[in-house]
Amino acid sequence: MPDSFFEIAGISLRFGGLQVLNDVSFTVEQGEIVGLIGPNGAGKTTLFDVVSGFHKPAGGHIWFKDVDLVEERPYRRAWLGLGRTFQTARLFQNETVLDTVKTACHRRMGGGALVSTLRGALGTPSSVTAEREVEERAQMMIARLGLDDYSNKLCSELSYGTLRLTELASMLAMEPELVLLDEPSSGIAQRETEALGPLLLELREELGATFLLIEHDMPLIMGISDRIVALASGEILAQGTPAEVQANDQVIESYLGGRVDLDEVVA
Amino acid sequence: MYWAQLVVAGLFAGAVYALYGQGITLVYKATRVPNFAHGAIGTVGAFVFFKLWDGSAKRLLIPWIHFKIPFTGVSWNPNPPALPFAAALAVALVISVLLGLLVERAAMRYLVDAPTISLIVATIGIFIVITGLAIDMFNQQTETVPPLFNDHVYSVGGIRFFTTDVIVAILALVLAIGLGTFFRFTNLGIAIRATADSRETSRLLGISADRVAAFAWAAGSFLATLAAILIIARSNRQLDFVSLTILIVPGFTAAMFGGFTSLVGTFIGGLTLGVAQNLFIGVHWPTRFLSTAFGAAGAPQFVSFLVVVIVLMTRPKFIFKGVRVDEESGVGLGKARSGLAPEDQLRRVLDRRNTLLLLLEDWKIGRWLLAALCVIPLLAIPVFTVSYWSTVLGSAVFYALIVLSIVVLTGWTGQISLAALGFAGAGAFGTALLSTQFHIPFFLVMPMSGLIGIPLALLIGVPALRLRGFFLALATLAFMVACETWLFPQSFFSTHNDVARGVLRDDLSQPSFYMSLAFAALVYIGVRNLGRTRVARAWHAIRDSENTAISMGIDPVRYKLLAFAVSGFIAGVAGGSFGYLNLKIVAANFTFFFTLTYITAAVISGIAMLAAGPLAAFNFVLLPTITARSISGTNEAIFIIGGLLAVLTVIQYPNGLAYFYSRVLRRFEAGERVAWASTTDAEGIAPAAAGAGTEEEEEELFNRAAHGDLSLPAGVPGA
Ligand SMILES: Nc1ncnc2c1ncn2[C@@H]1O[C@H](COP(=O)(O)OP(=O)(O)OP(=O)(O)O)[C@@H](O)[C@H]1O
Ligand SMILES: [Mg+2]
Numbered sequence A: 001m002p003d004s005f006f007e008i009a010g011i012s013l014r015f016g017g018l019q020v021l022n023d024v025s026f027t028v029e030q031g032e033i034v035g036l037i038g039p040n041g042a043g044k045t046t047l048f049d050v051v052s053g054f055h056k057p058a059g060g061h062i063w064f065k066d067v068d069l070v071e072e073r074p075y076r077r078a079w080l081g082l083g084r085t086f087q088t089a090r091l092f093q094n095e096t097v098l099d100t101v102k103t104a105c106h107r108r109m110g111g112g113a114l115v116s117t118l119r120g121a122l123g124t125p126s127s128v129t130a131e132r133e134v135e136e137r138a139q140m141m142i143a144r145l146g147l148d149d150y151s152n153k154l155c156s157e158l159s160y161g162t163l164r165l166t167e168l169a170s171m172l173a174m175e176p177e178l179v180l181l182d183e184p185s186s187g188i189a190q191r192e193t194e195a196l197g198p199l200l201l202e203l204r205e206e207l208g209a210t211f212l213l214i215e216h217d218m219p220l221i222m223g224i225s226d227r228i229v230a231l232a233s234g235e236i237l238a239q240g241t242p243a244e245v246q247a248n249d250q251v252i253e254s255y256l257g258g259r260v261d262l263d264e265v266v267a
Numbered sequence B: 001m002y003w004a005q006l007v008v009a010g011l012f013a014g015a016v017y018a019l020y021g022q023g024i025t026l027v028y029k030a031t032r033v034p035n036f037a038h039g040a041i042g043t044v045g046a047f048v049f050f051k052l053w054d055g056s057a058k059r060l061l062i063p064w065i066h067f068k069i070p071f072t073g074v075s076w077n078p079n080p081p082a083l084p085f086a087a088a089l090a091v092a093l094v095i096s097v098l099l100g101l102l103v104e105r106a107a108m109r110y111l112v113d114a115p116t117i118s119l120i121v122a123t124i125g126i127f128i129v130i131t132g133l134a135i136d137m138f139n140q141q142t143e144t145v146p147p148l149f150n151d152h153v154y155s156v157g158g159i160r161f162f163t164t165d166v167i168v169a170i171l172a173l174v175l176a177i178g179l180g181t182f183f184r185f186t187n188l189g190i191a192i193r194a195t196a197d198s199r200e201t202s203r204l205l206g207i208s209a210d211r212v213a214a215f216a217w218a219a220g221s222f223l224a225t226l227a228a229i230l231i232i233a234r235s236n237r238q239l240d241f242v243s244l245t246i247l248i249v250p251g252f253t254a255a256m257f258g259g260f261t262s263l264v265g266t267f268i269g270g271l272t273l274g275v276a277q278n279l280f281i282g283v284h285w286p287t288r289f290l291s292t293a294f295g296a297a298g299a300p301q302f303v304s305f306l307v308v309v310i311v312l313m314t315r316p317k318f319i320f321k322g323v324r325v326d327e328e329s330g331v332g333l334g335k336a337r338s339g340l341a342p343e344d345q346l347r348r349v350l351d352r353r354n355t356l357l358l359l360l361e362d363w364k365i366g367r368w369l370l371a372a373l374c375v376i377p378l379l380a381i382p383v384f385t386v387s388y389w390s391t392v393l394g395s396a397v398f399y400a401l402i403v404l405s406i407v408v409l410t411g412w413t414g415q416i417s418l419a420a421l422g423f424a425g426a427g428a429f430g431t432a433l434l435s436t437q438f439h440i441p442f443f444l445v446m447p448m449s450g451l452i453g454i455p456l457a458l459l460i461g462v463p464a465l466r467l468r469g470f471f472l473a474l475a476t477l478a479f480m481v482a483c484e485t486w487l488f489p490q491s492f493f494s495t496h497n498d499v500a501r502g503v504l505r506d507d508l509s510q511p512s513f514y515m516s517l518a519f520a521a522l523v524y525i526g527v528r529n530l531g532r533t534r535v536a537r538a539w540h541a542i543r544d545s546e547n548t549a550i551s552m553g554i555d556p557v558r559y560k561l562l563a564f565a566v567s568g569f570i571a572g573v574a575g576g577s578f579g580y581l582n583l584k585i586v587a588a589n590f591t592f593f594f595t596l597t598y599i600t601a602a603v604i605s606g607i608a609m610l611a612a613g614p615l616a617a618f619n620f621v622l623l624p625t626i627t628a629r630s631i632s633g634t635n636e637a638i639f640i641i642g643g644l645l646a647v648l649t650v651i652q653y654p655n656g657l658a659y660f661y662s663r664v665l666r667r668f669e670a671g672e673r674v675a676w677a678s679t680t681d682a683e684g685i686a687p688a689a690a691g692a693g694t695e696e697e698e699e700e701l702f703n704r705a706a707h708g709d710l711s712l713p714a715g716v717p718g719a
Helices: A044-052 A074-079 A097-104 A113-122 A125-144 A160-174 A190-207 A218-224 A242-247 A249-256 A262-266 B002-031 B038-052 B085-106 B116-137 B163-185 B187-197 B199-204 B209-234 B245-257 B263-282 B288-294 B299-314 B342-352 B356-384 B387-412 B420-437 B442-464 B469-487 B491-495 B510-530 B534-544 B546-551 B556-582 B592-605 B612-627 B637-652 B657-664 B672-680 B682-690 B695-707
Strands: A006-015 A018-028 A033-037 A059-064 A082-084 A178-182 A210-214 A227-232 A235-240 B153-156 B159-162
Touching: A006 A044, A018 A044, A018 A059, A018 A235, A033 A044, A033 A190, A033 A218, A044 A074, A044 A082, A044 A178, A044 A210, A044 B546, A074 A082, A074 B546, A082 B546, A097 A125, A097 A160, A097 B534, A113 A125, A113 B510, A113 B534, A113 B556, A125 A160, A125 B534, A160 A190, A160 B695, A190 A210, A190 A218, A190 B695, A218 A242, A227 A242, A227 A249, A235 A242, A235 A249, A242 A249, B002 B038, B002 B159, B002 B163, B002 B187, B002 B209, B002 B245, B002 B263, B038 B085, B038 B116, B038 B209, B038 B245, B085 B209, B116 B469, B116 B592, B116 B637, B159 B163, B163 B187, B163 B209, B163 B263, B187 B199, B187 B209, B199 B209, B245 B263, B245 B299, B245 B469, B263 B299, B299 B442, B299 B469, B342 B356, B342 B657, B342 B672, B356 B387, B356 B510, B387 B420, B387 B510, B387 B534, B387 B556, B387 B592, B387 B612, B420 B442, B420 B469, B420 B556, B420 B592, B442 B469, B442 B510, B442 B556, B469 B592, B510 B556, B534 B546, B534 B556, B546 B556, B592 B612, B592 B637, B592 B657, B612 B637, B612 B657
Parallel strands: A033 A210, A033 A227, A082 A178, A178 A210
Antiparallel strands: A006 A018, A006 A059, A227 A235, B153 B159
């Protein structure tokens, strides 16, 4: 039994002949922001997919609040307090922003599927109240991220940056304890990326959540992470504080290529 | 010996499926289009051949061709020349190739990146148009044609077969090997494979994907005609427009064994299916119950269904090695194109005439007016008219409910299902049993018939859990055909098919109509309520992105089964109302062909909108009935128009009519006029319509979000 809030313990996965993840282990403590970096094809997204349950690992455990996630059905993991976003912002193309955020409130509404159906179809007062509450809650989250003007737009009409904000609004609405963010800055412009760092820090305050974050934008991830885990070819190269990882020879060689130096990040 | 004979007979039957499936595989391989029109194209070719060939032309009941211009009395009945075998075959093949090219050029080319549902509905539409036109032109009667060859009976070790059998089998084998070689070793073949993998790759290689598609459609249609002529010659030599369509399921099944890519696999698949069917039929069932159940006439279709489900569920590696299984549900609303959407164009016109705001303002009253306009005739007409009109209106209610059940399952949840009438049939036969055998009153039977629809829906819903897009459509289609040909015609059902109306009077349809209208209204209100709850949101989420839905805590298994159950319930109630209206339930009312017309009607009307139900009922039941007398030029006009509309809809406006109306009548948004103004530069429209998009605006958005000062309402200076 682990003592950490979240622990990835010896996760391995093969796709055919390719060893995508090889005995990956690290921990995340409550309230931390941990950055996951690595070159393209390192297996970062695949690791997220294993945590979410979209791939079954060949071996290993994922401990989250003393539960082994590997044993849990994928959708159950959200109920345990896990939230995630996708690398290519995968929201609901034919839904409005408001409905998307309301959908994210799914687990906050009581009642099983069958009961909800019967109540919903009959329009019982309890169902009407629950819907009103969700609506209010979703509106709040949308307002919080400044998306009021967009709440009735379809996700397919949104620009990428707005889509990313909608994703974050959904995260807020879900209220997860551990948030996995897969390249939140991908697809948005440089100056927006600069605003993203403070935004994520603030969301952590508000949610009181723990973040595990994949990013290619070095200033961003080095600036906000408490710790960094560097992955390459499915194996952990190094982990530690941003400064330690940046100083690591292997990491520099395989990924950073000396591009980023610490001064740039601090500035 | 008994089993050996069955196996051999099965092989020869299977060769037919293989031959039929090869054209389907060819088209799917190159264009990813599941071609429901394959049989129709082949049948047209077969008709051309048999009307031209001097060996058959004189022996036909109607040897001439009947061109007529719809809606007018003008017609022209030429007698085609009698040609020798080879010439007649050549003309038939050329015509079918041209037909295939026309289909590609006029319709499928515009659907290259379309979602699966659009492809399915487009080819169903083409199937309906071709069949409708051809029935008008060629024949409405079934023709018996003379044998193609002097059939010898061969007998090897007591196993008998005919020349035509051998020719079909050899042709299928030669095609499998020949086409297989073609794809592997010739440039064009390799080009087709590259295009199938990705249009992008083929573009980089300098291959025109359009040309590849045109070739595939031409070749597919060529094969369709060849197959159709031989299949007709091999079976009972009956020439008509329906018998070949029933081969859709075995044809698709054969193609499925080849993963819709391998022609050799298709060949083996056809043979496997043929043998499996024959062995199943040959079993001596130990009890009487089993032998009546499984020995019924439709048993082969039941076997097809089993085979499809087993193969799709287990997905053996050797079949699905190179097959891309649909990741998406295949159901989506149309994307915003560049330029103004049609509804916005209309709004702009209305706005220029200063009527838009008036209209929208008055719409609160307007919708009540519209509702009154719909409801009052619905309630009043039966009072003042003969029973006939109640029956018509009753079928409209049935139609609306079936479309509603499709909306919930396919439009809302993204499960492409072609089995709606299967669920309805269960409800209808259940109604007969409950009302006659158990003397249960109407008010209880109606909801119970809905409940009867649920288990049947779950029966296909469970295997559906692992399927998406076209494969799901295929499994449900096989299920529907099994219901139609095997389950519903069972002697038990055909002897218990009377509905007792009880307190509702037997000689009038009016009471039944009012009652089913009331129940339909209740169902509609229930579904509308449901549409505003988290259940519907979960369904939409599963439709748009299953993985995102899961990551938000939605259990796809539970909610998909729920969608099947709700859809089955609605269709079951529809079946109940059908029962009370018609009083006698016959399997012929619940066919896969009708199901296909319902799904096209649903798509035309707006597959994701509740209003699609009444709209479809109005357009496809009431309008045709009202105008029936004035449309006299052609009998198939309704079908032809419906098919054309289906193709047009998926190409031009995949969201459907109801969506259009709802978008025209939506609230006025600030910034809309700006978007209209800039129509000249098509690029700028989409972002302008979304209200933002410039980099500054977006950056502003992020900064505001980051600084958390967003509790101020938007628009307040300094916010
Ligand atoms: N479903 C799959 N089947 C086979 N191979 C896969 C699959 N998904 C990913 N891979 C392979 O696994 C490796 C890791 O991919 P992954 O997407 O996890 O990389 P990543 O670290 O997220 O890269 P990026 O920074 O580009 O997002 C890659 O080589 C990829 O090609
Ligand atoms: Mg990735």
